[in-house]
Amino acid sequence: VQRHPANGNAPTVCAVVVTYNRRDLLERCLDCLDSQTRPPDLILVIDNASTDGTAEALAGREGCEVLTLDENLGGAGGFEQGLTAAYERGFDWIWLLDDDTFAETPCLERLLAGAARAPRSPSIVSSIVRWRDGSLHPMNRPWLRPNLRAEFAQGVAAGLLLMRAATFVSTMIHRRAVERYGKPHGEYFIWIDDIEYTARILRREPGYIVPDSVAVHWTERAYDTLADTRGRFYYKVRNQLWTLRGSSFTVSERVRYGTTLARGVRTYLRESDGRGEAARVVVRGLRDGLGKAPR
Amino acid sequence: MTEVTSIVIGSASAGSDAMGAADGMSIPSVGGLRDAAERAASELVWILDAAAMPNDETLPALVAAHGGPVASLPLGPDGQPFECLLGRFTDDDPPALVHAALHRRIPLRHTSVVSLLISRATVLANDPPDPALYGTYAGSEWTARVFAGDRGELVPESVVKVSRRPPVPSLADFARMSRTRIWGRGETLRELHRSVDRAGVLGRFAAARGFD
Numbered sequence: 001v002q003r004h005p006a007n008g009n010a011p012t013v014c015a016v017v018v019t020y021n022r023r024d025l026l027e028r029c030l031d032c033l034d035s036q037t038r039p040p041d042l043i044l045v046i047d048n049a050s051t052d053g054t055a056e057a058l059a060g061r062e063g064c065e066v067l068t069l070d071e072n073l074g075g076a077g078g079f080e081q082g083l084t085a086a087y088e089r090g091f092d093w094i095w096l097l098d099d100d101t102f103a104e105t106p107c108l109e110r111l112l113a114g115a116a117r118a119p120r121s122p123s124i125v126s127s128i129v130r131w132r133d134g135s136l137h138p139m140n141r142p143w144l145r146p147n148l149r150a151e152f153a154q155g156v157a158a159g160l161l162l163m164r165a166a167t168f169v170s171t172m173i174h175r176r177a178v179e180r181y182g183k184p185h186g187e188y189f190i191w192i193d194d195i196e197y198t199a200r201i202l203r204r205e206p207g208y209i210v211p212d213s214v215a216v217h218w219t220e221r222a223y224d225t226l227a228d229t230r231g232r233f234y235y236k237v238r239n240q241l242w243t244l245r246g247s248s249f250t251v252s253e254r255v256r257y258g259t260t261l262a263r264g265v266r267t268y269l270r271e272s273d274g275r276g277e278a279a280r281v282v283v284r285g286l287r288d289g290l291g292k293a294p295r
Numbered sequence: 296m297t298e299v300t301s302i303v304i305g306s307a308s309a310g311s312d313a314m315g316a317a318d319g320m321s322i323p324s325v326g327g328l329r330d331a332a333e334r335a336a337s338e339l340v341w342i343l344d345a346a347a348m349p350n351d352e353t354l355p356a357l358v359a360a361h362g363g364p365v366a367s368l369p370l371g372p373d374g375q376p377f378e379c380l381l382g383r384f385t386d387d388d389p390p391a392l393v394h395a396a397l398h399r400r401i402p403l404r405h406t407s408v409v410s411l412l413i414s415r416a417t418v419l420a421n422d423p424p425d426p427a428l429y430g431t432y433a434g435s436e437w438t439a440r441v442f443a444g445d446r447g448e449l450v451p452e453s454v455v456k457v458s459r460r461p462p463v464p465s466l467a468d469f470a471r472m473s474r475t476r477i478w479g480r481g482e483t484l485r486e487l488h489r490s491v492d493r494a495g496v497l498g499r500f501a502a503a504r505g506f507d
Contacts, residue, residue: 136390144386147386
């Protein structure tokens with residue numbers, strides 16, 4: 001396994017960054033990774049066939065490897081490819097980041113410290129994700145597990161928050177979890193792939209948010225999957241249905257998650273400008289979500 | 296250390312011998328809390344169940360964390376947290392949970408009164424717990440009222456060992472408590488299950504089928 005010379009025999013970490021046509025954001029994301037107090041042992045950039053000069057910018061950059069895909073597989077496909085490559089190269093932890101994620105300098109060091117002091121050896125650890133103004137980013141709000149009160153309290157005693165799911169915005173997956181639970185589904189293309197995958201693992205394994213490890217999700221607005229109306233709601237409907245049909249959630253969680261999906265659809269239909277088009281998006285998502293799901 | 300009066304609920308035990316508190320008194324049930332607080336000479340009172348066994352760090356950890364009411368983590372004989380005594384966390388406010396976790400605390404909506412450090416003034420400002428009406432839930436009902444005005448927190452660093460299982464609530468206690476609307480729907484169902492399913496049969500059945 002490739003090791004950064006500064007890290008000695010510590011657990012190895014491969015940072016996986018997925019990018020598509022956001023060269024400037026990517027460069028800033030990589031600058032943040034370069035300035036970590038505990039550097040990752042490898043930075044692996046998955047370029048989703050960008051056409052904005054990303055390849056040229058990366059060619060001149062030291063300290064990272066690039067895996068260029070033949071076509072844009074979306075964030076989900078990119079993370080599936082990146083996680084597979086990092087796993088096959090033997091890294092202990094695989095640190096997943098979007099290209100608009102700016103990890104604060106002690107982010108990785110604190111994630112690893114959190115994993116080391118956790119009451120149960122975690123399969124996933126995740127940072128707190130904030131927006132530009134310091135508030136929690138609505139897209140990446142912590143999905144906690146306070147219903148397991150005893151275990152939650154033990155986590156807080158160690159300065160950690162027991163979680164149920166996470167997004168791929170500064171989240172680390174242990175290779176043991178990849179062995180047991182496989183990879184994320186690239187077929188999701190965008191959105192919910194991270195929730196499906198981390199919830200699949202954390203249904204039976206412990207995972208923690210490390211509240212002093214912070215990453216900034218540098219989106220223009222503090223939107224969530226409902227407020228983002230760039231024609232991507234189709235993926236939300238389809239992928240949530242796929243997730244509901246999968247193994248990520250318990251029965252009672254499915255009821256709650258299904259209710260959330262129904263509320264989301266209602267809000268989307270109510271607040272969309274072109275209701276006819278919005279209805280077609282929802283119907284297409286429902287149809288495909290009830291069709292063949294990735295396994 | 297800050298001056299603290301301990302108030303032990305139930306018959307006093309070896310573990311409740313004032314543990315570093317300046318002064319101590321004992322009362323038969325939580326219903327007498329307000330009268331006891333009136334007699335206390337200090338600003339802070341430490342309310343301790345007689346079945347709770349604190350250690351040397353229990354009170355100092357509470358005092359260090361005190362900004363409002365703060366509760367210890369109750370542990371069973373196996374050293375694991377006693378879930379039914381923990382109360383409910385304020386889980387509908389993620390930013391507050393994150394902020395509190397940075398200080399290794401958990402905001403509480405309500406909790407059983409096992410080991411609670413609270414200002415005397417706060418005890419006096421609220422109507423006392425009513426064990427005649429709420430039975431085993433009297434402490435939870437009282438802390439729900441108190442924490443609504445003065446946020447309570449669980450301090451997991453401060454632990455007490457609880458030597459006996461808490462009594463199973465009766466259906467009548469459950470019915471009266473559920474009318475207070477302190478519980479959410481899930482919590483109401485869980486407590487109904489607890490008061491009905493004394494042998495734990497339904498719980499094992501549900502867990503086997505993926506309900507939580």
